[in-house]
Amino acid sequence: MPELPEVETIKNALSAHVLNHTFTKIEIFIDVCRYPLAPLLDKELCNHRIMELRRRGRYLIIELDNFRALIFHFGMSGSLRVVPADEPRRKHEHAVFYIDNGMTMRFDCPRRFGFIKTCVLSAPGAVPSELAELGVEPLSDEFTGKYLKRRLTGRKQKIKTAIMDNRIVVGVGNIYANESLFLSGISPLREAGTITLRQCNELVRHIRDTLHKAIAAGGTTIADFKSVDGSEGKFVLQLNIYGKEGKPCPRCEDTIVRNIVGGRSAFYCPGCQK
DNA sequence: AGAGATACCTGGGAGC
DNA sequence: TGCTCCCAGGTATCTC
Incomplete structure (x- = not known):
């Protein structure tokens, strides 16, 4: 994709x-x-x-x-x-x-x-x-913990829905949202307004990190496209949590669960994502 | 106004 | 093997 x-x-x-x-x-x-x-x-x-x-x-x-x-x-x-x-x-x-x-x-x-x-x-x-209504670019300097905290304040919706909302930040798809919430130790079900500044900093760091890894892994696609043959590259991302329902959490070994959040699958570990 | 649900579409995998 | 069913995804639009 x-x-x-x-x-x-x-x-x-x-x-x-x-x-x-x-x-x-x-x-x-x-x-x-x-x-x-x-x-x-x-x-x-x-x-x-x-x-x-x-x-x-x-x-x-x-x-x-x-x-x-x-x-x-x-x-x-x-x-x-x-x-x-x-x-x-x-x-x-x-x-x-x-x-x-x-x-x-x-x-x-x-x-x-x-x-x-x-x-x-x-x-x-x-x-x-x-x-005109689009939010900040995730890899730009504008996307900071402070910015995210400001945009989440007072929001009752779930944090996963909020970070996938492209009026807040663009380009965070379902896989990125799941992975970065896992890496940040935050449950996707948390009310957005309750996320602390410290957690926002973590979340921003992990969203950027995941995107950078995706860019690195997307290298094949880049080479293929430049040769203009249009073939698809392998988009490989090391997944910790996405699609791992029923498997042990790589961090605490609790069982990973799946829930529907905002009409999309949310994968998370109830043991270490709070 | 904010938040949630739903339509859009088809390839591919699961299950029978 | 072949069929049916269901799910994945981002955005816009609808409803409450």
């Missing part, structure tokens, strides 16, 4: 192929991914220079020279690859962008959880209004 580091990777690799180029044609092959794809047929998206690629959270933004922008989200199975225009289309390539250099950029999304939106920017370089 494209996590935050992988979207960054996609952005960097894609830049070389599309920056300062134009799309000459856009084709869609299904009506709807997460949202309708018909807006991609807007002629304003073609024959305008691609000015900049940006990442915000798990969103990729491609900005054109006419205030138009494309916002990509890859859901859990989406990807972009750049291949020659005459290469046969794969089953789940739902949108094909023809580039003025003979290549195509293809949006592949088997589970259709991803999306492509179009938007009009208020100014060059502006944040699309759709993304």
Whole structure:
């Protein structure tokens, strides 16, 4: 699944192929991914220079020279690859962008959880209004224990739900949330507002740590993508708690349990996560 | 307004 | 072997 580091990777690799180029044609092959794809047929998206690629959270933004922008989200199975225009289309390539250099950029999304939106920017370089509410980047200096504590104060929702809320911090998925709560010794069921500053510091440290490990482990994906063959890399993360229901806790050997929190599986050790 | 539930979708694994 | 069922995931939207 494209996590935050992988979207960054996609952005960097894609830049070389599309920056300062134009799309000459856009084709869609299904009506709807997460949202309708018909807006991609807007002629304003073609024959305008691609000015900049940006990442915000798990969103990729491609900005054109006419205030138009494309916002990509890859859901859990989406990807972009750049291949020659005459290469046969794969089953789940739902949108094909023809580039003025003979290549195509293809949006592949088997589970259709991803999306492509179009938007009009208020100014060059502006944040699309759709993304204005997003919280801080987890690897930035803004994401500190103090910041987290401030955002959690007074919140009654569970801590796991809170750290997965992208209005607070972007890019913390279910696996990261489970793992970083385990490493911090905090139960996912804890009321967010009761987490102390000290625990917030720990949580921030472990979220960053887990992300950094994911980046390191994602190296294969990076290499593959740069070769533009689009093959998926092995995203390997050392998991302590995720998916380990019924197994002994690696820290205290109590039995790991699973609970549904915010509609998602929460794995935790009742012995050492309080 | 805050918080929780749900829809969206399909590949893949489990169970029969 | 082949069938059915259910689950995973992030976001937007709905309801309470």
